Amino acid sequence: MTLTTIHDHRDRARRRLPRYLFDYIEGGAHEEQTLEANVVDLRRIRFRQRVMRDVSQISTRTELFGVPMSMPLVLSPVGLAGMYARRGEAQAARAAQAADVPFCLSSVSVCSIGEVSRAATPPWFQLYMIKDRAYMRELLQHADAQGCAVLVFTVDLPVPAPRHRDVRSGFSAAPGLRRFLKLARDSAAHPAWMWDVLLRGKPHSFGNFAPGIAEASAMKNFGAWVGRNYEQGLSWDDIAWIRSCWKRPIVIKGILDPDDAELAIDAGADGLVVSNHGGRQLDGGPSTISVLPSIAARVAGRVPVLVDGGIRSGPDMLKALALGAQACMIGRAWAYGLAGGGGGGVAHVLELLRKELRTAMALTGCTDVRAAGPDLIASFGGETGPSGPDHAGGR
Numbered sequence: 001m002t003l004t005t006i007h008d009h010r011d012r013a014r015r016r017l018p019r020y021l022f023d024y025i026e027g028g029a030h031e032e033q034t035l036e037a038n039v040v041d042l043r044r045i046r047f048r049q050r051v052m053r054d055v056s057q058i059s060t061r062t063e064l065f066g067v068p069m070s071m072p073l074v075l076s077p078v079g080l081a082g083m084y085a086r087r088g089e090a091q092a093a094r095a096a097q098a099a100d101v102p103f104c105l106s107s108v109s110v111c112s113i114g115e116v117s118r119a120a121t122p123p124w125f126q127l128y129m130i131k132d133r134a135y136m137r138e139l140l141q142h143a144d145a146q147g148c149a150v151l152v153f154t155v156d157l158p159v160p161a162p163r164h165r166d167v168r169s170g171f172s173a174a175p176g177l178r179r180f181l182k183l184a185r186d187s188a189a190h191p192a193w194m195w196d197v198l199l200r201g202k203p204h205s206f207g208n209f210a211p212g213i214a215e216a217s218a219m220k221n222f223g224a225w226v227g228r229n230y231e232q233g234l235s236w237d238d239i240a241w242i243r244s245c246w247k248r249p250i251v252i253k254g255i256l257d258p259d260d261a262e263l264a265i266d267a268g269a270d271g272l273v274v275s276n277h278g279g280r281q282l283d284g285g286p287s288t289i290s291v292l293p294s295i296a297a298r299v300a301g302r303v304p305v306l307v308d309g310g311i312r313s314g315p316d317m318l319k320a321l322a323l324g325a326q327a328c329m330i331g332r333a334w335a336y337g338l339a340g341g342g343g344g345g346v347a348h349v350l351e352l353l354r355k356e357l358r359t360a361m362a363l364t365g366c367t368d369v370r371a372a373g374p375d376l377i378a379s380f381g382g383e384t385g386p387s388g389p390d391h392a393g394g395r
């Protein structure tokens with residue numbers, strides 16, 4: 001099949017994966033209003049076309065936390081990626097390294113930090129805080145020793161939100177024979193995936209948590225152990241505890257409000273990700289692109305602001321950069337690439353985004369991605385959200 005857009009990668013992933021895994025990637029919380037808003041609000045934004053600006057030289061290069069990269073893009077942490085393709089996180093990390101962009105490894109990955117670090121440049125590491133602090137300290141020390149350059153601390157999952165697709169598909173239904181048969185039937189209908197992942201992709205455990213949490217050595221009861229082990233009592237004071245274990249940059253992921261951005265910086269964050277977890281947590285919350293300008297304005301360049309949610313193309317990236325992000329992150333886009341085509345699929349997704357970003361820059365007259373600003377934007381479309389370039393905030 002010809003793959004010309006991220007949507008093509010999504011279609012290929014849907015055919016290749018068992019339904020319960022595709023729905024796990026695809027779905028959001030509750031009625032999926034915020035999931036939809038991420039995409040719709042980005043699409044409503046309109047660029048200004050600028051012409052005759054000598055776009056023969058275009059630079060997409062930038063840097064974050066002192067690390068140079070080929071374009072302002074980071075692969076968001078995506079859990080269970082080793083179930084989408086064989087040793088999926090290692091494959092994706094290799095593709096990211098080849099494209100010269102950072103790969104952020106989820107806490108709940110199949111491959112451990114060590115396995116990914118042996119396969120490619122050590123990843124950024126995303127942390128979900130679990131209750132066992134001694135194990136948390138050990139894990140952070142291990143991430144440091146492996147060379148992870150940045151810690152991404154996800155703060156928008158104090159409790160897991162209900163994702164109805166996962167209950168319907170059987171993925172997070174109550175354990176029992178019915179569920180087992182449903183998942184087995186679904187898996188058996190996808191023999192290429194069974195051969196690649198189920199048979200040749202072992203072990204299927206949570207590589208980072210299995211050494212510390214007995215239940216994490218198997219995939220079953222994922223939702224239940226998350227509920228039992230994730231720390232719900234977190235507050236801004238806990239950043240100081242993390243800082244006592246981690247000396248490199250700490251990026252707080254899951255900021256949607258300028259007041260929280262301020263508190264995160266006060267608590268010592270070195271960077272922020274404007275994120276609603278891809279619409280998988282608070283349903284009815286704002287799209288990320290609609291709050292990005294006000295957060296970027298409040299941060300006013302004190303720390304880098306990254307954004308994810310709904311980014312499916314190079315033009316989407318440029319919109320986010322124009323509205324105040326120093327870099328974008330992608331979740332589903334790389335997961336689709338991985339599920340449909342392994343590391344090669346991820347590499348192709350990154351190449352598509354790079355080409356599309358360059359084209360969008362050329363057609364808006366932007367020759368250096370680091371200079372993208374609100375002057376690239378003509379309008380915000382719908383009636384809600386930011387209302388025009390004058391309100392687009394600073395970088």
Ligand SMILES: Cc1cc2nc3c(=O)[nH]c(=O)nc-3n(C[C@H](O)[C@H](O)[C@H](O)COP(=O)(O)O)c2cc1C
Pocket residue numbers: 024025026038076077078079106107108126154253275276277278279280308309310311329330331332333335
């Ligand atoms: C299947 C899936 C698993 C995810 N797992 C994690 C995770 O383990 N840790 C985390 O911080 N965010 C996780 N996220 C959220 C992503 O990091 C990111 O915020 C989101 O996918 C961005 O939206 P997008 O998918 O529209 O690009 C996950 C998202 C998806 C789709």
